[in-house]
Amino acid sequence: MGRTLAEKVWDDHVVRRAEGEPDLLFIDLHLLHEVTSPQAFDGLRQNGRQVRRLDLTIATEDHNTPTIDIDKPIADPVSRVQLETLRKNCADFGVRLHPLGDVEQGVVHVVGPQLGLTQPGTTVVCGDSHTSTHGAFGALAFGIGTSQVEHVLATQTLPLARPRTMAITVEGELPADVTAKDLILAVIARIGTGGGQGYVLEYRGSAIEKLSMEARMTICNMSIEAGARAGMIAPDQITFDYLRGRDHAPDGSDWDAAVEYWRTLRTDDDAVFDAEVFIDATELAPFVTWGTNPGQGAPLSTHVPDPASYEDASERLAAEKALEYMGLTAGQALRDIKVDTVFVGSCTNGRIEDLRSAASILDGRKVADGVRMLVVPGSVRVALQAVAEGLDKVFTGAGAEWRHAGCSMCLGMNPDQLAPGERSASTSNRNFEGRQGKGGRTHLVSPQVAAATAVLGHLASPADLSDTRTPVEA
Amino acid sequence: MEAFTTHTGRAVPLRRGNVDTDQIIPAHWLKKVTRDGFEDGLFEAWRKDPAFVLNQPERQGASVLVAGPDFGTGSSREHAVWALQNFGFRAVISSRFADIFRGNSLKNGLLTVVLEQRVVDHLWELTEAHPTATVTVDLEARQVRAEGPDGATVTADFELDENARWRLLNGLDDIGLTLKNEADIAAYEASRPSFKPRTIAV
Numbered sequence: 001m002g003r004t005l006a007e008k009v010w011d012d013h014v015v016r017r018a019e020g021e022p023d024l025l026f027i028d029l030h031l032l033h034e035v036t037s038p039q040a041f042d043g044l045r046q047n048g049r050q051v052r053r054l055d056l057t058i059a060t061e062d063h064n065t066p067t068i069d070i071d072k073p074i075a076d077p078v079s080r081v082q083l084e085t086l087r088k089n090c091a092d093f094g095v096r097l098h099p100l101g102d103v104e105q106g107v108v109h110v111v112g113p114q115l116g117l118t119q120p121g122t123t124v125v126c127g128d129s130h131t132s133t134h135g136a137f138g139a140l141a142f143g144i145g146t147s148q149v150e151h152v153l154a155t156q157t158l159p160l161a162r163p164r165t166m167a168i169t170v171e172g173e174l175p176a177d178v179t180a181k182d183l184i185l186a187v188i189a190r191i192g193t194g195g196g197q198g199y200v201l202e203y204r205g206s207a208i209e210k211l212s213m214e215a216r217m218t219i220c221n222m223s224i225e226a227g228a229r230a231g232m233i234a235p236d237q238i239t240f241d242y243l244r245g246r247d248h249a250p251d252g253s254d255w256d257a258a259v260e261y262w263r264t265l266r267t268d269d270d271a272v273f274d275a276e277v278f279i280d281a282t283e284l285a286p287f288v289t290w291g292t293n294p295g296q297g298a299p300l301s302t303h304v305p306d307p308a309s310y311e312d313a314s315e316r317l318a319a320e321k322a323l324e325y326m327g328l329t330a331g332q333a334l335r336d337i338k339v340d341t342v343f344v345g346s347c348t349n350g351r352i353e354d355l356r357s358a359a360s361i362l363d364g365r366k367v368a369d370g371v372r373m374l375v376v377p378g379s380v381r382v383a384l385q386a387v388a389e390g391l392d393k394v395f396t397g398a399g400a401e402w403r404h405a406g407c408s409m410c411l412g413m414n415p416d417q418l419a420p421g422e423r424s425a426s427t428s429n430r431n432f433e434g435r436q437g438k439g440g441r442t443h444l445v446s447p448q449v450a451a452a453t454a455v456l457g458h459l460a461s462p463a464d465l466s467d468t469r470t471p472v473e474a
Numbered sequence: 475m476e477a478f479t480t481h482t483g484r485a486v487p488l489r490r491g492n493v494d495t496d497q498i499i500p501a502h503w504l505k506k507v508t509r510d511g512f513e514d515g516l517f518e519a520w521r522k523d524p525a526f527v528l529n530q531p532e533r534q535g536a537s538v539l540v541a542g543p544d545f546g547t548g549s550s551r552e553h554a555v556w557a558l559q560n561f562g563f564r565a566v567i568s569s570r571f572a573d574i575f576r577g578n579s580l581k582n583g584l585l586t587v588v589l590e591q592r593v594v595d596h597l598w599e600l601t602e603a604h605p606t607a608t609v610t611v612d613l614e615a616r617q618v619r620a621e622g623p624d625g626a627t628v629t630a631d632f633e634l635d636e637n638a639r640w641r642l643l644n645g646l647d648d649i650g651l652t653l654k655n656e657a658d659i660a661a662y663e664a665s666r667p668s669f670k671p672r673t674i675a676v
Binding site for chain 2: 314
């Protein structure tokens with residue numbers, strides 16, 4: 001019987017397989033950041049252990065870093081200590097680090113791919129659940145806890161139970177204004193936040209094959225929000241073209257050997273998935289969340305659901321609590337929801353294509369009065385590219401704030417946070433209670449919806465913007 | 475890791491599903507660089523509500539959390555496990571756990587027990603009616619037993635794979651176990667193709 005993509009990559013990394021034990025898997029790339037690594041390095045020290053493969057390990061700073069005044073000392077002393085701890089650990093153990101201020105610094109899941117380190121058929125781990133992002137390259141990539149970070153540092157392997165596989169097949173053409181973000185939010189709403197639990201998801205079908213690498217990363221990034229540790233997309237010419245010439249992509253005869261291997265990384269025709277989901281791309285629409293988990297979403301053109309409409313008691317209770325926290329009422333049109341803040345950025349939507357999309361909508365328009373808009377590039381390289389294309393001027397011209405690279409408002413660990421009760425439209429990945437700051441209310445959206453929302457001051461799609469562009473004067 | 479064989483304690487019935495790790499321990503607590511001192515951050519936002527179950531006097535000192543489905547979703551932060559342990563929890567019962575949280579818990583000796591929602595419902599009813607009821611989580615017998623003062627009982631067997639159970643019962647160090655396979659790791663490393671990425675030249 002044939003094998004799925006996930007099974008092929010898994011099998012290629014088995015160091016040891018024994019009856020009654022989890023497989024011992026080799027890890028090709030270990031990404032580190034400041035939040036989930038300090039206790040792991042402490043563990044190495046306590047046991048007199050070293051980092052086994054410094055050449056497969058790289059660190060950056062992202063979660064705690066401010067996005068303004070980066071030339072000044074970090075104001076929060078606890079954040080400062082955490083960043084200093086990473087710097088000391090990397091120096092002590094010899095780990096390559098891109099700290100704040102470095103041209104390769106940025107959100108860890110933006111940095112790996114842009115350096116060409118994330119490659120098809122590799123295993124990639126990081127103490128961060130959004131490591132699933134790297135699956136867009138046909139890598140088996142998943143988030144791990146700090147104990148596992150220590151394990152990988154010490155052994156470059158992990159003992160893991162073999163996951164099941166689920167195909168998410170998306171056929172047809174995505175309608176105008178419907179993006180990868182809308183697609184993945186719709187998938188999560190369909191299968192639920194626990195639907196992918198225990199599975200590696202493989203996104204496939206004609207709609208997926210047409211997507212850019214940036215769009216594929218957006219989709220794989222949010223696999224974890226459906227409960228799946230990893231999401232994957234088979235590598236193809238779009239993948240190879242993205243990688244070619246990047247700093248750490250293979251070259252010369254290594255490139256040819258790599259591509260020959262990468263071309264084998266497709267699910268065999270006779271392989272059987274443990275579960276399958278089919279999505280018709282033509283039926284998708286701009287999608288937003290109304291609740292406090294990423295599965296509580298709906299098409300923008302619809303209304304806040306009535307909790308009483310849920311048959312399942314725990315879903316009904318969850319919806320009631322979500323509406324209470326979000327300050328919404330059942331039946332309210334989603335388009336009528338006014339926002340205070342718009343955030344464009346994060347490992348989900350902080351890449352150059354996302355910034356281009358948002359800028360194309362803001363160009364010639366203004367952010368609505370009373371709305372604050374933050375645009376935060378996912379990495380310094382993304383920022384430089386955006387500046388080279390003049391996107392920063394579009395954002396600032398529209399009244400948005402153009403910031404330095406980092407995780408920023410995706411999570412409340414740095415100065416960019418919502419105030420209690422403040423409502424945002426955010427291109428990030430989690431709308432959990434307090435995720436963007438204590439008491440903050442988050443609606444997850446695509447970059448296009450974020451930009452349109454910023455202009456109109458309420459949840460909106462680009463199609464709602466027909467007459468808001470300032471006429472060009474003759 | 476501290477070994478886990480069996481534990482008996484009072485329970486906290488948490489009637490909520492989809493308890494994500496941002497609720498268990500909010501992000502601003504993640505700036506700490508130690509494994510301890512997270513107890514005050516556990517369910518920080520919900521604990522501001524005096525009616526929250528963890529604030530009730532009869533729940534003080536309880537050590538078994540009985541939660542709704544999909545406990546521990548979201549972030550990979552192991553701090554969520556440390557916060558539960560720092561607060562005094564030894565076991566968490568739910569009908570479904572998020573993968574990463576489950577893995578993290580078992581590596582730290584916090585026993586996460588999967589029981590059918592029907593059984594969780596019974597545990598909720600019993601421990602809400604009788605806050606002094608004790609719940610025993612017995613890893614050797616792979617069984618949960620709860621008994622109220624009126625003689626009401628809930629008994630249910632649970633599954634846990636034999637390897638994870640053995641490591642927990644003996645409090646074994648995963649890294650130490652893996653390093654026994656040094657020869658296998660070295661052999662694998664020697665066979666890796668040259669086109670695989672490297673972060674630094676060596």
